[in-house]
Amino acid sequence: MSAPAGSEWVNPLRDKRDKRMPRIAGPCAVVIFGVTGDLARKKLMPAIYDLANRGLLPPQFALVGFARREWAHEDFGKEVYEAVQQHARTPFHQEVWDRLSEGIRFVQGDFSDDAAFQRLADTLHSLDTERGTGGNHAFYLSIPPKAFPLVCEKLAQFGLARETDGCWNRVVIEKPFGHDLASAESLNAVVNTVFPESSVFRIDHYLGKETVQNLLALRFANTMFEPIWNAHYVDHVQITMAEDIGLGGRAGYYDGIGAARDVIQNHLLQLLALTAMEEPVNFSPAELQAEKIKVLSATRLAQPLDQTTARGQYAAGWQGSQQVVGLLDEEGFAKTSTTETYAAITLDVDTRRWAGVPFYLRSGKRLGRRVTEIALVFKRAPHLPFDATMTEELGHNALVIRVQPDEGITLRFGSKVPGNRMEVRDVNMDFSYGSAFAEESPEAYERLILDVLLGEPSLFPVNAEVELAWQILDPALEHWAALDAEGGGPEPYAAGSWGPDSAFEMLHRVGREWRRP
Ligand code: BG6
Numbered sequence: 001m002s003a004p005a006g007s008e009w010v011n012p013l014r015d016k017r018d019k020r021m022p023r024i025a026g027p028c029a030v031v032i033f034g035v036t037g038d039l040a041r042k043k044l045m046p047a048i049y050d051l052a053n054r055g056l057l058p059p060q061f062a063l064v065g066f067a068r069r070e071w072a073h074e075d076f077g078k079e080v081y082e083a084v085q086q087h088a089r090t091p092f093h094q095e096v097w098d099r100l101s102e103g104i105r106f107v108q109g110d111f112s113d114d115a116a117f118q119r120l121a122d123t124l125h126s127l128d129t130e131r132g133t134g135g136n137h138a139f140y141l142s143i144p145p146k147a148f149p150l151v152c153e154k155l156a157q158f159g160l161a162r163e164t165d166g167c168w169n170r171v172v173i174e175k176p177f178g179h180d181l182a183s184a185e186s187l188n189a190v191v192n193t194v195f196p197e198s199s200v201f202r203i204d205h206y207l208g209k210e211t212v213q214n215l216l217a218l219r220f221a222n223t224m225f226e227p228i229w230n231a232h233y234v235d236h237v238q239i240t241m242a243e244d245i246g247l248g249g250r251a252g253y254y255d256g257i258g259a260a261r262d263v264i265q266n267h268l269l270q271l272l273a274l275t276a277m278e279e280p281v282n283f284s285p286a287e288l289q290a291e292k293i294k295v296l297s298a299t300r301l302a303q304p305l306d307q308t309t310a311r312g313q314y315a316a317g318w319q320g321s322q323q324v325v326g327l328l329d330e331e332g333f334a335k336t337s338t339t340e341t342y343a344a345i346t347l348d349v350d351t352r353r354w355a356g357v358p359f360y361l362r363s364g365k366r367l368g369r370r371v372t373e374i375a376l377v378f379k380r381a382p383h384l385p386f387d388a389t390m391t392e393e394l395g396h397n398a399l400v401i402r403v404q405p406d407e408g409i410t411l412r413f414g415s416k417v418p419g420n421r422m423e424v425r426d427v428n429m430d431f432s433y434g435s436a437f438a439e440e441s442p443e444a445y446e447r448l449i450l451d452v453l454l455g456e457p458s459l460f461p462v463n464a465e466v467e468l469a470w471q472i473l474d475p476a477l478e479h480w481a482a483l484d485a486e487g488g489g490p491e492p493y494a495a496g497s498w499g500p501d502s503a504f505e506m507l508h509r510v511g512r513e514w515r516r517p
Contacts, residue, residue: 023056023450023454024055024056024057024058025051025056025057025058025061025450025453025454026058026134026136026453026454027058027060027061027132027133027134027136028058028060028061028062028133028134028136028137028138028168028453029061029062029063029064029103029124029127029128029131029133029136029137029138030048030061030062030063030064030137030138030140030449030453031064031065031066031120031124031137031138031139031140032044032045032063032064032065032066032140032142033066033067033111033139033140033141033142033143033147033151034067034141034142034143035065035066035067035076035079035142036067036068036069036079037142037143039142039174040065040083040142041079041082041083041086041087042083042087043087043205043443043445044140044142044445044449045063045079045080045083045084045087046083046084046086046087046088046089047443047445047446047449048063048100048449049080049084049088049090049096049097049100050088050089050090050442050443050446051446051449051450052096052099052100053088053090053091053093053096054090054442054446056450057100057453059099059132060131060132060133060134061100061103061131061133062103062104062105062127062131062133063080063100063103063104063105064104064105064106064107064120064123064124064127065079065080065104065105065106065107066106066107066109066116066120067106067108067109068108068109068110069108070108071106071108072106073104073105073106075106076104076105076106077101077104077106080101080104081097081101084097089443089446102131103127103131103133105123105127107119107120107123111143111147111150111151111154112150112154114154114157117154117155117157117158117160118158120158120160121158121159121160124137124160134167135164135165135167136167136168136169137160137168137169137170138169138170138171138172138201138449138452138453139151139155139160139169139170139171139172140172140174140449141171141172141173141174142174143174144253145176145177145178145187148173148187148190148191149187149190149191152171152190152191152193152194152195153190153194155169155171155194156194161194161195161199163196163199168199168455169195169199170195170199170200170201170452170455171191171194171195171199171200171201172201172202172203172449172452173191173200173201173202173203174203175202175203175204175265175266176257176261176262176265176266177202177266177466178466178470179257179261180470180474180477181467181470181471181474184466184467184470185467188463188466188467192463197462197463198457200463201448201451201452201457201460202460202461202462202463202466203448203460204266204267204270204460204461205267205444205445205448206266206267206270206271206403206444207270207444207448207459207460207461208443208444208445208446208447208448208451208459209403209404209441209444210407210433210441210442211401211402211403211404211407211408211433212270212271212274212403213459214401215271215274215275215374215401216274216283218401218409219279220279220280225399226279228378229353229376230353230354231352231353231354231355231356231357233378233379234354234357234376234377234378234379235357235377235378235379235380235396235512236357236358236359236360236377236512237272237275237276237357237358237359237360237374237375237376237377238360238362238373238374238375238377238514238515239268239271239272239275239359239360239361239362239373239374239375240362240363240371240372240373240375240514240515240517241263241267241268241362241363241372241403242362242363242364242367242368242369242370242371242372242498242517243363243364243365243366243367243370244319244366244367244368244369244370244496245365245366245370246314246319246324246325246327246330246365246366246495247327247330247333247341247365248330248331249331249332251330251331251332251333252332254339255332255333255334255337255339256337256339257339258311258339258340258341258343259311259340259341259342259343259363259364259365260311260340260343260345260363260473260476260477260480261473261477262363263363264343264345264361264363264473265469265470265473266461266466266469268361268363269296269299269361269469269472269473270292270461270465270469271374271403272295272299272347272349272359272361273292273295273296273465274292275359275374275376276295276299276349276351276353276354276359277291277292277294277295278291278294278295278351278353279291283458284458285456285457285458288458289458289461289462289464289465292461292465293462293464293465293468295349295351296465296468296469296472297468298349298350298351299347299348299349299350299359299468299472300347300348300350300472301345301346301347301348301472301473301475301476302346302347302348302358305475305476305479306479307506307509308345308346308506309343309344309345309346309476309479309480309506310342310343310344310491310499310500310502310503310505310506311340311342311343311344311480311490311491311500311502312340312341312342312343312364312490312491312492312493312499312500312502312503313326313327313328313337313338313339313340313341313342313489313490313491313492313493314326314327314341314342314364314365314366314492314493314494314495315327315492315493315494315495316329316494316495317366317494317495317496317497318494318495318496319366319495319496320496324366324495324496326492326495327339327341338484338489338490339490340480340490341364341365341366341490342362342363342364342365342367342490342493342499342500342503343362343363343364343476344360344361344362344363344499344503344506345360345361345362345473345476346358346359346360346506347359347360347361347472358510360506360507360512360514362499362503362514364493364499366495366496367496367497367498367499368496368497368498369517370404370405371402371404371405371517372402372403372404373400373401373402373403373515373517374400374401374403375398375399375400375401375515376398376399376400377396377397377398377512377515378396378397378398378399379396380396386422386424387422390421390422390423390424391414391424393423393424393425393426394414394424394425394426395412395414395426396412397411397412397413397414398410398411398412398515399411399412400412400515406432406434407432407433407434407441408430408431408432408433408434408436409430409431410428410429410430410431411428411429411430412426412427412428412429413426413427413429414426414427415427447459448460498514498516
């Protein structure tokens with residue numbers, strides 16, 4: 001796929017321009033559907049202000065909110081202001097705000113309301129001339145997926161999905177992209193009847209994280225990692241996304257979705273793809289996506305599923321010094337909910353590089369602490385010329401990419417304990433972003449919104465990746481649904497622990513252990 005017409009493709013790793021020259025978006029308007037939601041308030045509106053504050057948005061920029069509330073432009077402006085005050089990462093500058101707020105508009109309406117879409121089209125057309133946004137529009141659908149088809153159809157009906165005279169119209173879709181392969185296929189089909197694939201930007205905000213992009217630099221800009229990045233040296237890979245937060249207030253989205261659909265289908269499988277893929281010919285979107293698609297096509301759940309998967313649901317417990325309720329007592333969740341808040345799966349990647357190396361993926365809410373990491377756990381040395389007692393405390397060597405928090409990389413290896421006898425113990429060698437670089441990493445949403453406005457697609461999963469991810473996960477979802485039907489729901493685990501016993505058992509059974517981050 002080449003960059004859409006009228007956009008500027010900047011190769012992030014081979015950009016020969018002056019690095020001090022920031023990439024600045026051209027004239028455009030961003031329309032957010034679902035402005036009253038959490039994501040818009042906590043992430044999207046603050047990210048737009050932060051981009052403006054960093055000088056990355058042009059003066060010819062407008063922000064349009066679309067929602068059912070009876071708001072005037074000024075009321076929406078106040079909402080944006082509050083969101084910026086509470087959640088922006090850069091300092092507040094009155095003159096930046098004043099410039100941004102001059103381009104803020106609100107359109108009141110329902111997704112099925114033709115008159116509202118006509119008002120939206122009129123608003124955008126007048127902004128195009130008044131504010132100079134030049135007919136370029138990004139529609140951000142921060143709304144439930146069941147509303148995607150309707151909104152896309154209305155945009156098409158009111159002429160807002162056409163690319164004309166060098167102007168662009170792009171649609172940004174938030175996950176979940178369907179709830180299984182079949183629904184994702186039909187969703188993609190509807191979206192693609194309105195917007196060509198090159199105008200569809202599916203957000204997986206993990207791809208906007210600095211540490212995730214650093215995986216490419218780590219693997220392909222260095223000589224020393226790639227030779228051992230394979231089945232000859234790696235025993236297994238663990239990808240962990242642990243969160244300490246619970247699901248209070250999120251029942252509407254999460255009940256019936258669960259951990260596997262919420263984050264494994266997208267974030268964790270994307271991390272797997274970047275970890276396991278072959279070296280792309282270059283970092284153009286097409287080459288990068290081709291490698292991710294290839295490795296996802298070779299990935300499948302290990303069998304039998306009752307031994308290679310595990311799921312749980314948090315019960316009451318202690319999160320640090322705070323006593324917290326279990327999922328079934330969280331507001332809005334049915335007392336009989338079988339939604340899993342923890343999921344673990346085992347994947348095989350059927351390629352020469354990874355044959356026989358399991359990839360263990362796990363994610364959960366209300367776990368011991370918030371941490372996301374990718375750990376390559378190496379095989380033991382084939383021979384240890386020491387007395388057994390000398391290496392009792394030697395574990396497996398490991399290379400750990402710390403995605404968050406405390407972003408960085410840890411290399412774990414054995415070292416001699418100082419003293420007059422030989423005793424080998426594990427030590428860590430650390431690289432930490434915080435101490436190595438003075439520059440602060442931009443927030444994922446800032447990076448991704450800017451990329452949408454620049455028409456730069458490499459950090460957005462394409463249709464095929466989304467569908468392959470469902471194809472990989474579907475058998476586990478079906479397996480769990482069958483267990484639910486027999487009355488065997490997810491196993492409870494105490495809040496603040498590291499998940500259900502069955503997840504520990506899943507690894508013990510094969511002589512391995514989860515890392516305790
Ligand atoms: C979202 C999930 O995609 O990622 C949430 O829907 C999760 O359930 C969130 O809490 C975590 O994002 P981050 O960037 O804080 O790791």
